[in-house]
Amino acid sequence: MTPCDDSTHALIDCLDAGGRLQARFLVSFTGTRWAEKGSIVGGSTTILRIVDHNDRSKTGLVASVFLPGTHNRKTCPIMTDSGSRKRSVVACAVLVVVVSGLALWRVSSVSPVFRDQATRLAGRVYLLGRLNPSVAYVVDTSDGLVLVDSGIEPDCRLLLSQMDELGLDVRRLKKILLTHAHVDHVQGAMYLRRLTGASVFAGRADCDILRAGGPPSALFSTFEMPGVELHATEIDVELDGGEIITSGDCRFEVIATPGHTPGSLCFVLQSNGQRVLFSGDTVSSITGDLGTYATRVAPRYRADAGDYLETLNTLKALPPPDLLLPGHPRTVGEGEPGGVNASITPMAWRDILEAGIDEMQELVERHRADGADFLDATPRELMRGLFYLGDYDDKACYVLDAQGRLFLFGAHGGPGLVEFVEMRLAQFDRRLADVVAILPASCSVEATSGLSSLLRRLECPIVVSRAGRTELKTRLPEDTRFVVLEDMNVPELGPIEGIPLGGYGVAPVAFRFERDGKRVLVSGAIPVNPDSHPEMERLIVFLGSGQGDVTRYGQSLSRLLRDNPDLWLPTRPVHGQNANLYDVRWPLVIRENRNAISRSLEW
Ligand SMILES: [Zn+2]
Numbered sequence: 001m002t003p004c005d006d007s008t009h010a011l012i013d014c015l016d017a018g019g020r021l022q023a024r025f026l027v028s029f030t031g032t033r034w035a036e037k038g039s040i041v042g043g044s045t046t047i048l049r050i051v052d053h054n055d056r057s058k059t060g061l062v063a064s065v066f067l068p069g070t071h072n073r074k075t076c077p078i079m080t081d082s083g084s085r086k087r088s089v090v091a092c093a094v095l096v097v098v099v100s101g102l103a104l105w106r107v108s109s110v111s112p113v114f115r116d117q118a119t120r121l122a123g124r125v126y127l128l129g130r131l132n133p134s135v136a137y138v139v140d141t142s143d144g145l146v147l148v149d150s151g152i153e154p155d156c157r158l159l160l161s162q163m164d165e166l167g168l169d170v171r172r173l174k175k176i177l178l179t180h181a182h183v184d185h186v187q188g189a190m191y192l193r194r195l196t197g198a199s200v201f202a203g204r205a206d207c208d209i210l211r212a213g214g215p216p217s218a219l220f221s222t223f224e225m226p227g228v229e230l231h232a233t234e235i236d237v238e239l240d241g242g243e244i245i246t247s248g249d250c251r252f253e254v255i256a257t258p259g260h261t262p263g264s265l266c267f268v269l270q271s272n273g274q275r276v277l278f279s280g281d282t283v284s285s286i287t288g289d290l291g292t293y294a295t296r297v298a299p300r301y302r303a304d305a306g307d308y309l310e311t312l313n314t315l316k317a318l319p320p321p322d323l324l325l326p327g328h329p330r331t332v333g334e335g336e337p338g339g340v341n342a343s344i345t346p347m348a349w350r351d352i353l354e355a356g357i358d359e360m361q362e363l364v365e366r367h368r369a370d371g372a373d374f375l376d377a378t379p380r381e382l383m384r385g386l387f388y389l390g391d392y393d394d395k396a397c398y399v400l401d402a403q404g405r406l407f408l409f410g411a412h413g414g415p416g417l418v419e420f421v422e423m424r425l426a427q428f429d430r431r432l433a434d435v436v437a438i439l440p441a442s443c444s445v446e447a448t449s450g451l452s453s454l455l456r457r458l459e460c461p462i463v464v465s466r467a468g469r470t471e472l473k474t475r476l477p478e479d480t481r482f483v484v485l486e487d488m489n490v491p492e493l494g495p496i497e498g499i500p501l502g503g504y505g506v507a508p509v510a511f512r513f514e515r516d517g518k519r520v521l522v523s524g525a526i527p528v529n530p531d532s533h534p535e536m537e538r539l540i541v542f543l544g545s546g547q548g549d550v551t552r553y554g555q556s557l558s559r560l561l562r563d564n565p566d567l568w569l570p571t572r573p574v575h576g577q578n579a580n581l582y583d584v585r586w587p588l589v590i591r592e593n594r595n596a597i598s599r600s601l602e603w
Contacts, residue, residue: 110122110123112323112341112342112343113332113339113340113341113342114127114129114135114329114330114331114332114339114340114341114342115127115129115331115332115333115334115339116129116130116331116332116333117129117130117162117333117334118130118162118163118165118166120166121137121323121325121342122271122272122274122276122323122342123271123272123274124139124140124141124250124271125137125138125139125269125271125276125323125325126138126139126140126166126168127325127329128151128158128159128162128163129162129329129331130158130162131151131152131155131158131159132151132152132155133184133328134149134151134184134185134281134327134328135149135151135327135328135329135331136148136149136150136151136159137149137278137325138163138166138168139247139250139269139271140168141174141247141248141249141250142247142248142249142250143174143247143248143249144172144173144174144175144247144248145163145168145169145170145172145173145174145175146174146175146176146177146245146247146250146252147173147175147176147177147192147198148177148179148267148278148325149177149178149179149185149186149280149327150176150178150185150186150187150188150189150192151184151185151187151188152183152184152187152188152228153187153188153190153191153228153229153231154228155188156188156191156192159188159192170192170195170196171196173192173196173198174198174199174247175198175199175201175245175247176189176192176193176198176199176200176201177201177245177252177265177267177278178200178201178202178203178206178210178265179264179265179266179267179278179279179280179281179282179327180202180203180206180260180261180263180264180265180280180281180282181202181203181206181207181209181210181218181219181261181263182219182220182261182281183219183220183221183228183230184220184327185280185281185327186202186210186219186233187228187230187231187233189233190231190232190233190234193233193234199236199237200233200234200235200236200237201235201236201237201238201239201245202233202235202237202238202239202263202265203238203239203240203241203256203258203261203262203263203264203265204238204239204240204263205258205261205262205263206261206262206263206264207235207238207263209263209302210232210233210235211232211233211234211235212232213230213231213232213233214230215300216230217298217300217301217575217576218300218301218302220294220301239254239256239265240254240256241254241255241256241257241265242254242255242256245267250269250271251269251270252267252268252269253267253268253269254266254267255267255268255314255315255318256311257279257280257282257311257314257315258304258307258308258310258311259282259291259292259295259303259304259305259307259308259309259310259311259312259360260280260281260282260284260291260292260294260295260303260308261281261294261302261303262302262304262307264280264281264282264291264311265280266278266279266280266282266315268321274322274323275319275320275321275322275323276321276322276323276325277321277323277324277325278325279324279325279326279327280326280327281294281326281327281328282311282315283315283324283326283352283353283356284326284327284328285326285327285328285329285330286324286326286329286330286340286342286344286348286352287330287340288328288330290312290352290355290356290359291303291327292305292308292356292359292360292363295308295360295363296363296578297374297575297576297577297578298374298375298376298575298576298577299372299374299376299576300376300576301575301576305360305363305364305367306360306364308356308360309357309360309361309364312353312356312357312360313357315353316350316353316354316357320344320345320346320349320350321344321349322343322344323342323343323344324342324344324349325342329342366580366582370580371580372578373388373567373578373579373580374576374577374578374579375388375396375569375570375573375576375577375578375579376573376576377390377391377576378390379424379427379428381428382567382569382579383515383516383518383520383567384515384516385400385401385402385515386398386399386400386401386515386520386567387399387400387401387424387425387428387430388569388579389410389420389421389424389425390424391573392410392412392413392416392417392420392421392450393412393413393414393417394572395410395412395413395447395571395572396410396569396570396571396572396573397409397410397417397420397421397424398410398522398569399421399425399430399435400495400496400513400515401430402494402495402496404434405434405436405494406425406430406434406435406436407435407436407437407439407494407496408421408435408437408438408439408454409439409440409441409511409522409569410440410441410450410571411438411440411447411448411449411450411451411454411462412440412446412447412448412449412450412571413449413450414449414450414453415450415452415453416450416453417449417450417453417454418432418450418453418454418456418457421435421454422457432457432458433458435454435458435460436460436492436494437460437461437462437463437483437492437493437494438451438454438455438458438460438461438462438463439462439463439496439498439509439511439522440462440463440464440468440509440524441508441509441510441511441522441523441524441525441571442505442506442507442508442509442524442525442571443464443465443467443468443471443472443506443507444505444506445475447506447524447571448472448475451472451476452476455476455477455480460481461481461482461483461492462476462480462481462482462483463482463483463485463490463492463493463496463498463509463511464482464483464484464485464507464509465484465485465486465498465500465507465509466484466485466486466500467500467502467507468506468507468509469482469484470507471506471507485498485499485500485509486500495513495514496511496512496513497511497512497513498510498511499511499512499559499560499563501525501526501552501556501559501560502549502552502553502555502556503526503543503548503549503550503551503552503553503554503555503556504525504526504528504539504542504543504548504549504553504556505524505525505526506525508524508525508526508556509524510522510523510524510526510560511523512563512565518566518567519563519564519565519566519567520565520566520567520569521560521563521565521567521568521569522569522570523560523568523569523570523571524570524571525571526553526556526557526560526593527557527560527589527590527593528593528596529570529572529573529574529577529589530588530589530592530593531574531575531577532572532574535572535574536592536596539593539596539600540596540599540600540603541600541603542600543596543597543600543603544599544600544601544602544603545603548600550597550600550601553593553597554594554597557590557593557594560590561586561587561590563586564586564587565581565586566580566581567579567580567581568581568586568589
């Protein structure tokens, strides 16, 4: 259950005896439970109908009404007896008058600096900056409010209170424009639609994902976002780009900007002679990255470097914006130094786009030259004779073919592993019988649970460190053959070098070899991929609680840093990562692991 479900806003309609709407109140319920039943509270002349965001009608509540601009609430009992009910209606009506008055009196100062609060940026354009991780914008048009992006559902209350602070009456919300189908931009839209009846607009190529509420990777929700639960979002209007959305005296031009997602959109508003661009995650911040990070993860996340490149060229061909309103601007608190201004010069705009164009051009060329070697559970030949068999039991299996001798990296997953390996090898015209060595990167029970089944079919040695042999001897048959990495001259290893590591995990090892001039590293517990926040936290807790060995971990990192591989094949690929490493990615991975050591010492 999300915070929006148990204590939140709802609408109270006051109907006359004929069922005609007389007044509508937005209320916030606090510290109360919804009553079991009671779709309509009956009465001869006045009826209170309370509708929550699930279209469930409620009664028997104590509500409190927001006073926009003052942060005050007024308690407003709603009883089932007619006397109290009438008093409630009167109380609510009085409050609404007060509220309206306050809204009229409210004077907002204009500042184009992105703040972590409700801010009037320019004219009738407002920032709701207290959302996390993305912001939302509101435009106050002569025919109601237009919201650009909705934030996550648990933040809906924050979104509404910021509108209150700005004197913007949420009952006037008519349109919700979604820049793209990622949870941090869209998840609250359904709640707001139910609350206000506003129409939701989204890019056609993102609509299926939105309506289905998944899969999680398509909505980018495999990234850590506490409190977020996926659900379907109804879309009222599908957009292709090129449309004009009119709201009273405001016109929003729709620009299709695929790349970050296939259905990504930007919206352009002409306001007070200024060209205002709502850029979503196509240009996700002014100071930092564009939204190009999405193109570096597996295709199931739906980003595409080639499309992105085209989009950036499209934007470059359009007139530059005067105000750039991205999905993730860097915000500062009131009075804090270093604020970023939404006003942008044509030169700064061109610099942003050109940096992105260079970046995407390079990525497209790299994918073309090296293959888009995503470790995303799809079996593929990464290089000549180097196979990723896909994931079994959520962990990756790799095989190297060295002149017909197969080296198998991976021994996890229990009894079914052997059939999995045999079947996947057959896809590449290779036979299980040609496996000459099994190379587990860890000797934990979990990482070696498939060993017994492999050994029943294969008469080959297991390549481990000395510590690994000690560990496994107790669990495997007596006649199991081990090749120990610390021993000199181990011909069974063929072209592969084994690197005993330590400090984290059970007898951890990494393996390195070269293929066609490229350095390849197969790893297990060490190093941890810093893109996985939970794995990094686990590492810090492990080291910090004294279970690990900080010194040995540091030494292991130093050893691995020297290898600087071109391809990294971890047991647990994160977000379907690309096996190819570029630029300073590897030193960064090692550095993040070193930082984890520092953090573990403070733990
Ligand atoms: Zn996004």
